[in-house]
Amino acid sequence: MTKIEAIIRTSKLDAVKDALHEIGVEGMTVLEVRGHGRQKGHTEFYRGQEYTVDLIPKTKLELVLADELVEKAVQAIANAARTGKIGDGKIFLSRVDDAIRIRNEERGETAL
Amino acid sequence: MLWAQAPAPGLAAQQPATGSQGVQSERIARLEQQVADAKFSADNAWMLVCSALVLMMTGPGLALFYGGLVRKKNVLATMMQSFAMMAVVTVLWAIVGYSLSFGAGNSFIGGVHNVFLHGVGAQPDADYAATIPAQTFMIYQLMFAIITPALITGAFAERMKFSAMVVFMVLWSAVVYSPMAHMVWGKGGLLNASLGGRFPTLDFAGGTVVHVTSGVSALVCALYLGRRIGYPKSPMPPHSVVLSFIGACLLWVGWFGFNAGSALNAGSLATSAFVATHFGAAAATIGWCAAEWIRNGKASALGAVSGAVAGLVAITPAAGFVGPMAALAIGLIAGVFCYLMVAKVKARFGYDDSLDAFGVHGAGGTIGALLTGIFASSAVNPIFKDAHGNTLASGVIEGNFRQLGNQFVGVVIAWLLAVVGTLVILKLVDVIIGLRVSEEHEIQGLDLSQHGEEGYYFEVSA
Numbered sequence: 041m042t043k044i045e046a047i048i049r050t051s052k053l054d055a056v057k058d059a060l061h062e063i064g065v066e067g068m069t070v071l072e073v074r075g076h077g078r079q080k081g082h083t084e085f086y087r088g089q090e091y092t093v094d095l096i097p098k099t100k101l102e103l104v105l106a107d108e109l110v111e112k113a114v115q116a117i118a119n120a121a122r123t124g125k126i127g128d129g130k131i132f133l134s135r136v137d138d139a140i141r142i143r144n145e146e147r148g149e150t151a152l
Numbered sequence: 153m154l155w156a157q158a159p160a161p162g163l164a165a166q167q168p169a170t171g172s173q174g175v176q177s178e179r180i181a182r183l184e185q186q187v188a189d190a191k192f193s194a195d196n197a198w199m200l201v202c203s204a205l206v207l208m209m210t211g212p213g214l215a216l217f218y219g220g221l222v223r224k225k226n227v228l229a230t231m232m233q234s235f236a237m238m239a240v241v242t243v244l245w246a247i248v249g250y251s252l253s254f255g256a257g258n259s260f261i262g263g264v265h266n267v268f269l270h271g272v273g274a275q276p277d278a279d280y281a282a283t284i285p286a287q288t289f290m291i292y293q294l295m296f297a298i299i300t301p302a303l304i305t306g307a308f309a310e311r312m313k314f315s316a317m318v319v320f321m322v323l324w325s326a327v328v329y330s331p332m333a334h335m336v337w338g339k340g341g342l343l344n345a346s347l348g349g350r351f352p353t354l355d356f357a358g359g360t361v362v363h364v365t366s367g368v369s370a371l372v373c374a375l376y377l378g379r380r381i382g383y384p385k386s387p388m389p390p391h392s393v394v395l396s397f398i399g400a401c402l403l404w405v406g407w408f409g410f411n412a413g414s415a416l417n418a419g420s421l422a423t424s425a426f427v428a429t430h431f432g433a434a435a436a437t438i439g440w441c442a443a444e445w446i447r448n449g450k451a452s453a454l455g456a457v458s459g460a461v462a463g464l465v466a467i468t469p470a471a472g473f474v475g476p477m478a479a480l481a482i483g484l485i486a487g488v489f490c491y492l493m494v495a496k497v498k499a500r501f502g503y504d505d506s507l508d509a510f511g512v513h514g515a516g517g518t519i520g521a522l523l524t525g526i527f528a529s530s531a532v533n534p535i536f537k538d539a540h541g542n543t544l545a546s547g548v549i550e551g552n553f554r555q556l557g558n559q560f561v562g563v564v565i566a567w568l569l570a571v572v573g574t575l576v577i578l579k580l581v582d583v584i585i586g587l588r589v590s591e592e593h594e595i596q597g598l599d600l601s602q603h604g605e606e607g608y609y610f611e612v613s614a
Binding site: 084087089091092 | 387448450454495511
């Protein structure tokens with residue numbers, strides 16, 4: 041099992057969600073986050089005082105998938121979230137040891 | 153008595169159709185009485201509505217305006233500072249404040265004749281307002297006494313102890329507000345324009361009494377207390393411009409009560425002041441936005457509402473003395489001027505007037521008071537008369553150059569009183585209670601440290 045953490049543009053959430061549904065991904069967790077990579081922030085003015093906002097609002101998806109789905113999911117996310125400009129986001133993959141469905145304590149991939 | 157209930161309908165019809173001259177003159181007297189009663193009722197109704205409008209400026213108007221400008225950990229503490237004035241100043245006003253402001257006294261302060269509102273009842277005080285009960289005049293003036301100290305709270309936002317704030321405001325109200333109100337508006341006051349003051353200063357609704365005193369005291373507070381931790385390095389943007397926006401809109405509406413109500417009757421002068429108020433606010437909005445647009449490339453929502461407030465401040469002393477075109481000019485000048493004060497001057501000198509109480513009220517009030525001396529028109533309000541009752545010129549545009557000097561005297565006295573009074577009170581409260589919260593409490597936020605609660609308990613991450 042693999043955990044996919046994808047940080048994407050907030051405006052791309054719907055497209056990414058649709059793309060994942062298309063390849064058969066059934067569950068995900070979505071978080072509103074702030075952060076930055078190479079993308080510079082923007083400036084805001086309040087009564088003439090300039091503020092630099094360097095933590096930019098982004099959306100983070102977390103999903104845990106059976107290994108055979110992972111590469112397709114990565115492609116789906118990357119294709120749907122891409123604009124080609126700095127700030128498109130990142131995808132991180134990591135191993136997951138186990139999964140437990142709380143309702144009936146099924147374990148492993150069947151719990152996904 | 154003027155305020156007695158009007159005679160029952162049908163009473164006049166019972167009069168004999170024919171009769172002696174005595175009966176006729178009695179009937180005329182009765183009709184005159186009814187006309188006077190009707191005017192009395194109309195004026196009183198208007199002034200009670202205006203009183204409520206001016207209270208609405210403090211809560212929720214100013215509370216929202218300031219509350220939105222602070223960080224979210226201080227929203228309740230900031231709103232509470234305004235709301236506390238609604239309670240504390242009211243009690244103080246009933247005991248001694250009204251008497252010190254409007255009771256008969258010397259040139260500088262009222263006496264103790266009206267303490268505990270003694271003698272302030274249904275009977276009008278003809279020196280102030282002949283067609284409303286003295287009690288209506290008292291409650292109307294109270295609303296001004298409430299908002300004035302509340303305006304100061306913008307300067308020491310996010311760092312002053314609640315206890316110290318309350319004590320400071322009680323003393324400030326008695327030591328700075330009451331004398332200034334008495335000098336400008338009280339009978340026998342040094343600056344009173346209609347009751348024979350030595351330097352007749354035109355201040356229709358409180359440019360000097362309310363805005364210069366509060367704004368300059370705010371600057372003194374900001375300098376004395378020092379900057380907030382992290383200012384100006386850490387960003388401290390408003391946590392909700394939405395709240396400030398709503399607050400400013402309520403201020404604009406409430407200001408009609410503030411300025412048009414200062415006519416103290418429901419006649420055409422109230423209309424004139426209402427119009428000038430609205431025009432001043434509109435022009436200042438455009439002035440501020442234009443300056444911001446040129447400098448930053450965008451006109452912001454916060455800029456627009458701040459400009460409106462700056463215009464309302466500046467038109468306050470002028471409202472009942474100037475026509476609509478002069479109001480536009482005053483507003484436009486004030487909008488640009490106040491923008492430069494908060495955007496450039498504050499940054500250059502580095503004082504932390506957190507919510508720009510000085511930049512908007514001190515600066516706007518000062519420029520408004522001076523411009524009143526220039527634009528005042530005897531056609532709008534024939535305030536100055538010679539011994540024969542002929543109307544004299546009001547402002548510089550009518551050739552009365554001395555008026556600018558009188559306005560200057562009024563402004564200087566307001567500045568001096570505010571600086572000295574505020575410094576002395578701050579020092580006193582600092583020694584007894586201490587003004588600032590601890591560093592730990594300031595970082596934690598005043599909502600929790602001063603009041604034990606949070607403004608937004610169910611926070612959504614965003």
